[in-house]
Amino acid sequence: MRLRKKVIFxxxxxxxxxxxxxxxxxxxxxxxxxxxxxxxxFLREDAFGLSREFVGLENFTDVxxxxxxxxxxxxxxxxxxxxxxxxxAAALFLAVQADKAIRGANAYKTLLIWPYAVAPAVxxxxxxxxxxxxxxxxxxxxxxxxIQWDYxxxxxxxxxxxxxxxxxxxxxxxxxxxxxxxxxxPRAVLEAAxxxxxxxxxxxxxxxxxxxxxTSFFLLVVNIVYAFFDTFGIIHALTxxxxxxxxxxxxxxxxxxxxxNLNFGSSAAQSVILMAIVILLTAVxxxxxxxxxxx
Amino acid sequence: xxxxxxxxxxxxLAGLNVAAPAAAQAQTPAAAPAQTEITFxxxxxxxxxxxxxxxxxxxxxxxxxxxxxxxxxxxxxxxMVAAIAAFRANQSPHIVQMFEVGTGTMMAAGxxxxxxxxxxAETNTTINFQDYLPGVRGYYSLPDGRxxxxxxxxxxxxxxxxxxxxxxxxxxxxxxxxTWEGVAQAATALKAAGVACPMTSAWPTWxxxxxxxxxxxxxLATQGNGFDGLNAELRINNPLLVKxxxxxxxxxxxxxxxxxxxxxxxxxxxxxxxxxxxxASSGLRARIQREAQFAWGVAQLPYYEGTTPxxxxxxxxxxxxxxxxPNATRSAAELRGVAAFFAYIAQPQVAAKWHTDTGFLxxxxxxxEQVRASGFYALPANAxxxxxxQQMLRGGGQMTENSMGIRLGGFVEIxxxxxxxxxxxxxxxxxxxxxMNNAVTRGNVVLRxxxxxxxxx
Numbered sequence: 001m002r003l004r005k006k007v008i009f010x011x012x013x014x015x016x017x018x019x020x021x022x023x024x025x026x027x028x029x030x031x032x033x034x035x036x037x038x039x040x041x042f043l044r045e046d047a048f049g050l051s052r053e054f055v056g057l058e059n060f061t062d063v064x065x066x067x068x069x070x071x072x073x074x075x076x077x078x079x080x081x082x083x084x085x086x087x088x089a090a091a092l093f094l095a096v097q098a099d100k101a102i103r104g105a106n107a108y109k110t111l112l113i114w115p116y117a118v119a120p121a122v123x124x125x126x127x128x129x130x131x132x133x134x135x136x137x138x139x140x141x142x143x144x145x146x147i148q149w150d151y152x153x154x155x156x157x158x159x160x161x162x163x164x165x166x167x168x169x170x171x172x173x174x175x176x177x178x179x180x181x182x183x184x185x186p187r188a189v190l191e192a193a194x195x196x197x198x199x200x201x202x203x204x205x206x207x208x209x210x211x212x213x214x215t216s217f218f219l220l221v222v223n224i225v226y227a228f229f230d231t232f233g234i235i236h237a238l239t240x241x242x243x244x245x246x247x248x249x250x251x252x253x254x255x256x257x258x259x260x261n262l263n264f265g266s267s268a269a270q271s272v273i274l275m276a277i278v279i280l281l282t283a284v285x286x287x288x289x290x291x292x293x294x295x
Numbered sequence: 296x297x298x299x300x301x302x303x304x305x306x307x308l309a310g311l312n313v314a315a316p317a318a319a320q321a322q323t324p325a326a327a328p329a330q331t332e333i334t335f336x337x338x339x340x341x342x343x344x345x346x347x348x349x350x351x352x353x354x355x356x357x358x359x360x361x362x363x364x365x366x367x368x369x370x371x372x373x374x375m376v377a378a379i380a381a382f383r384a385n386q387s388p389h390i391v392q393m394f395e396v397g398t399g400t401m402m403a404a405g406x407x408x409x410x411x412x413x414x415x416a417e418t419n420t421t422i423n424f425q426d427y428l429p430g431v432r433g434y435y436s437l438p439d440g441r442x443x444x445x446x447x448x449x450x451x452x453x454x455x456x457x458x459x460x461x462x463x464x465x466x467x468x469x470x471x472x473x474t475w476e477g478v479a480q481a482a483t484a485l486k487a488a489g490v491a492c493p494m495t496s497a498w499p500t501w502x503x504x505x506x507x508x509x510x511x512x513x514x515l516a517t518q519g520n521g522f523d524g525l526n527a528e529l530r531i532n533n534p535l536l537v538k539x540x541x542x543x544x545x546x547x548x549x550x551x552x553x554x555x556x557x558x559x560x561x562x563x564x565x566x567x568x569x570x571x572x573x574x575a576s577s578g579l580r581a582r583i584q585r586e587a588q589f590a591w592g593v594a595q596l597p598y599y600e601g602t603t604p605x606x607x608x609x610x611x612x613x614x615x616x617x618x619x620x621p622n623a624t625r626s627a628a629e630l631r632g633v634a635a636f637f638a639y640i641a642q643p644q645v646a647a648k649w650h651t652d653t654g655f656l657x658x659x660x661x662x663x664e665q666v667r668a669s670g671f672y673a674l675p676a677n678a679x680x681x682x683x684x685q686q687m688l689r690g691g692g693q694m695t696e697n698s699m700g701i702r703l704g705g706f707v708e709i710x711x712x713x714x715x716x717x718x719x720x721x722x723x724x725x726x727x728x729x730x731m732n733n734a735v736t737r738g739n740v741v742l743r744x745x746x747x748x749x750x751x752x
Contacts, residue, residue: 046748047400048407049383050621053747134569152556153547153721240557243718259376261708262400263744 034275040268047262059269068245069253069270076249079163080227086167087223088216091174096204098175099182109179116172120233127165128238151239155246158239162247165238166231174219181215182208221285228278250274331632334388335365338374338612339448346652347448354639361632363390371397371612372707378617382407385620389633393444394612395434396706399521401615402443403704403749409616409625411637412441417627418634422641426659430606430687434700435613438522445637448649449611449656450578451683452502454597458590460571464488471594475542478572478597482551485571492553494546494572497561499554499717500710501610502574502596503543504531509608509698510596510689511535516742519696521703525746529738531713532731535599540727544720554721557714576610577683580654584676593679595686605690606698611655656683704745709738 009015041059045052063069098109115123133139133150142149151158185208193203232251235241241248241256248256254274258267339347344367351365368374371394378391393401401408415422424432424442430451435444458468464484472478482493496502508515513535518527546552553570555561565573566586573579574596583591598604616633618624625633639645646662649655651671657663663684666672672681690698703709713734720730 044744044748046403047379048404048621050405050407051748051750134564134567152560153554153718155722242557242715243722244715244724256711260372260711261705261741262376262379263705263708 037268037271037275040264041272042265043268044265047264055265059265060273063266063269063273068248071245072248072250072253075159075245075247076228076251079159079166079231079247079249080224082163083166083170083227083231084220084223086163087170087174088219090167091171091219092178092212092216094171095175095178095182096208098179112175113172115169116176118169120169120230121237123169124165124234124237127161127168127234131161151243153243155243158243158247162231162235162238165234166227169234170223170226174223177215177219178212181212185211217285217289220289221282224281224285225278228274250277329360330362331360331628333361333363333390333629333632333636335363335390335392335614335636336368336374336378336388337365337392338368338371338394339392340367340370343448343653346649350640350645350649351636353645354636357639358635360628361635363632363636375400382617382620385623387617387619389616389625389629390614390636391617392447392612393615395610395700396710398435398444398613398700399702399704399706399745402702403525403745405749406621407618408443409618409630410441410443411435411445411616412443414616414630414634415442415637418631420634420638422638426661428656428658428660428663428684428687429694430609430698430700431656431658433694434609438519444616445614445640446658447612447614447640448653449609449658450576450654451607451609451656451687452498452506452574452596453577453683453686454594455565455573455575455579455583456592456594457565457568457571458592460485460488460490460589464490468590468592471592473595473597474600475539475597476600479542479546479551482546482572486550490571492564492570493551494574495553495555495561495564495570497555497559497573497575497579498610499557499561500713501576503539504536504713505701506596506607507539508536509606510598510604511602512605512695512697514697515701516703520699520701522696522699525704525742525749527703527742529709529735529742531738532728532735535602537728537731539599540717540720540731543717544727547721554718557711577656578611578654580680593682595682595689603690606688606694607686608698608700609656609687654680656687703742704749705741708741709734712737712741 042054042056043052044055044059094112098105098112102108118126128136130136131139131149131151133143133152139149148154149157151161189207190203193207198206228249229251231249232255235247235249235252236255239247241252250270251274254267254270257263257270335351337344337347348365351363355362368377371392374391375393375397378387378393381387387407414420424436427446428449431446431449432442434449435446436442454471456471461468461481464481464487466481466484472481478494485493505515508531513533514520514530516527516529516531518524521527543552547554553561553564555564555570559576561570561573562575562579562582564570565575565579566583568587568589577593580593596604596607614637616625616630641659643659643661643665646657646659647665650657650662651666657666663681667681671677716725716730716734716737717727719725719733720727725733
């Protein structure tokens with residue numbers, strides 16, 4: 001299947017010239033900020049940058065010894081895995097349903113894709129209006145039937161709410177990819193299995209699911225990256241990391257310490273740790289999980 | 296092939312997440328050569344922001360040498376961060392509106408700021424600060440009385456209560472209880488009369504910890520609440536405050552008090568009629584007037600039996616003069632322009648109009664007298680609009696070091712810490728006493744870091 005065509009350049013000037021635009025962009029937008037973050041993580045300075053002090057690894061030791069930081073790490077694990085699993089499962093279910101020959105399939109698909117266009121903060125406000133204990137429709141309903149619903153004082157309910165809001169936002173994206181994956185599965189294989197007497201559920205688990213593996217794997221990576229980095233807006237608008245710090249994730253803590261508390265050294269150290277985690281996570285995913293995926 | 300697409304897709308997405316927006320850039324459109332242009336960043340949303348910008352427009356129309364360009368830069372914390380980022384990039388505004396909890400950070404900002412007393416002395420401008428309410432003046436001055444920033448929009452905390460609900464519970468709607476013991480009884484009566492939420496509190500830290508400490512004349516922190524030095528330590532685990540927090544947690548459990556969320560989140564619970572009493576900013580008045588479908592009243596903050604209440608402290612914001620960047624100062628013309636604008640807003644009629652338009656305090660006594668003489672408070676629609684001022688002057692206006700204000704570095708973070716620890720207590724994860732002890736421990740770490748970062752600065 002794979003065709004490789006090698007082009008040999010004479011000399012090195014032209015290849016460098018051709019690579020230059022990409023290298024400049026990578027340098028300015030990736031390596032320079034990352035380098036700045038690493039440099040700041042060894043410093044302690046006041047908000048205005050008027051006095052700074054080199055403190056070595058002290059920012060790192062302080063952060064890692066902080067029980068609130070470790071709790072935020074645990075929150076991130078719970079939050080990211082719950083968001084990824086919920087968003088993937090819901091999207092797969094919806095995609096399988098939409099792939100069937102149903103009336104109005106196109107309208108149905110379009111409606112499912114809409115939420116992706118909603119900005120995170122707007123999504124959070126929508127959920128707020130549904131689940132606010134006093135003004136939200138569902139919030140009032142839950143309190144009405146005797147369930148003490150108040151995510152402002154109940155940490156578990158707050159976590160549940162941000163997971164639902166964050167997962168809902170990602171379902172559309174997953175849905176598009178799953179649907180495309182489903183449509184690329186050859187009909188002939190499925191029909192052959194049906195003729196051999198395989199029931200729909202068996203056909204799903206033995207044919208569709210394995211053939212969807214590359215898509216699922218890609219989506220898993222994207223969903224975890226999303227839950228790690230892109231859910232800031234939802235948490236900020238819904239719970240601001242509270243109550244207590246029960247919905248403070250690592251990325252939210254970077255924001256709070258850096259932007260709100262103006263503690264740049266600690267915030268930079270946390271960013272560096274986060275960067276290391278993501279590099280590690282991506283490496284593990286591609287090295288080990290990918291082996292089980294058949295293209 | 297598919298694999299390459301996947302990789303490219305993953306990296307493209309990761310790239311989108313990493314690329315952070317660049318720091319806000321200052322706008323400096325070309326000005327007429329004879330006029331000095333003064334940039335002014337503020338953090339007031341509409342309609343308040345529009346009223347503030349109108350003051351700048353009126354000032355521009357009143358003279359020809361200076362043009363103040365006011366622009367909205369997001370919420371108070373966002374404005375603060377934008378100004379700091381701009382300073383580091385040599386682009387800071389001439390004037391920035393800074394909320395009161397940022398005062399400690401600005402005071403320690405060294406050559407980033409131009410202290411107000413220096414500005415006025417260098418430009419031969421006089422503003423009579425003796426005319427300012429003591430609580431307003433004290434919050435923004437050095438211990439020796441020299442002013443550091445220009446006081447502007449100031450509020451304080453009061454109680455708003457639902458008179459209809461009080462009548463239903465057979466309580467006197469015209470006499471709000473003076474003490475917390477009385478408030479607890481009233482809340483019990485309201486609950487018995489079927490009110491689902493007898494009381495709540497907006498700005499939990501500001502109203503229940505900071506204001507509480509000031510009116511009970513107990514220290515929030517050592518070193519005169521931080522006025523006398525950066526080595527202050529928190530004292531919020533004192534017996535009276537622990538008693539009050541224990542009561543709040545108990546009342547929450549008994550259904551007498553409802554924790555409505557951080558900062559101003561609880562504001563909405565009162566005008567909607569949900570909660571019968573709210574401890575909130577005096578600035579909530581305008582919204583209640585607009586939205587409430589019931590009779591309501593205003594009262595001074597309650598105190599515990601056996602204590603003598605003194606003045607409450609302010610919230611709100613003041614105007615700071617900033618240098619352009621780490622190694623750039625302002626020209627004489629720029630300083631003159633800033634001083635002229637400050638002298639303009641210090642006039643009683645400007646302060647009085649701001650007070651009657653917005654519900655913020657009249658910051659000077661003359662402005663207060665002017666408004667009173669105009670019969671404003673006597674109108675039924677404005678009943679109780681002078682309660683915040685009376686409370687600011689409670690105890691004869693003789694402030695103690697506990698009721699001057701709060702001058703702690705990193706106070707934005709400390710407020711969040713106190714709220715977090717209280718939320719853990721409301722969830723039943725810890726007692727109120729543990730919450731206060733934890734807040735002291737965590738808050739002191741912030742104070743020590745701030746002290747270390749600003750040593751010599």
